[in-house]
Amino acid sequence: MSRQFRRSTRGSSVLLGSVLLIGLVVVVAAAVGAAAFDAADSSPTPTRPTALSLAVSGDTLSLTHEGGAPLDVESLAIRISVDGEPLAHQPPVPFFSASGFRPGPTGPFNAAADSRWTAGETATLELAGTNDPDIELGATVTVRVFDGETPVAALEASAS
Template sequence: MIPSIRLTDGRRSGPTDRPHPAGDRERRTEVRDERRTEVRDERRPSSEGPRSPIRSDRAFAPIGVVLLILLTTVLAGGSAVLVTGAVDPIDPAPTATLSLSVQDRTVTLTNRGGDALSIPDLRIRIRVDGDPLREQPPVPFFSAAGYEPGPTGAFNSAGTTTLGPGERASFRIAGTNDPVPEPGSTVELRVFDGEQPVARLTATAA
């Protein structure tokens, strides 16, 4: 018979009270499983609160994009207004009734009525039978290549350079220019104020 030993806590220890290794492993496994379950439960997202702020942020994102687009459009419109307002308006071209005559290579322009023409602001281009003169008249001038010196009226830089209503001015094409108008030639004269056309006149050379 195996004697029993009394322990300090009052229990008896005997052969049947020895710890069973297999039972201990099972208990440790159960403890680990319970801890893993608790960890998974803590990491598992709740269906009630935590996701609500995320959904709210996503809902505000499209509103922010729309506001940004509106702000960009307003700024672009303001810039366009500033640029447009900074451009000076173009002055209208003068309005006048003009007539043209060509006699023995002398070209005469007459203002029959309307606005006075400032000759330094004008460009004159001449064609003879459809071909442009090699040397165009640099009005006003006193002496220029391709023209006889001493034009008259407002074409002469030494005098008044304004061709008012009832006034005329003339210059004579030199024989060294090309093509030289001959009797029967069609002479076309165009008047420009800067880049704006003022008149287009034709005459038959006499």
């Protein structure tokens, strides 16, 4: 009788070990799969590239949409710095009159214009004397364009 008990114990140990090992593999696979799906959901949606250029003449900044996806100006944020120092007043785009800027920007930055900024269009704005720092000849002007929180372009030009 003791032999039968030993055989049955030995057989059930192998069976029990196999079931536990399979269960452990299933649990680990489920955890890895859940983590992979979670990581895939949290990755940002890729955006189509957009090419912009910057020209600075005196206090006037001209940004040209060179190509790529159209931009919705109402969702854009523009951040300007001169020689690494941010302007005291940043432009709210679109606008007609804003603190630190001369009224009436042109192109899609004007509140009366179409809010879609497409390839070939140039938007200009001019700093007023109330904004600081001034743009001196040869100064490096940096313009960062954001679509919501997503960076679209970082442009740099020397003032002429």
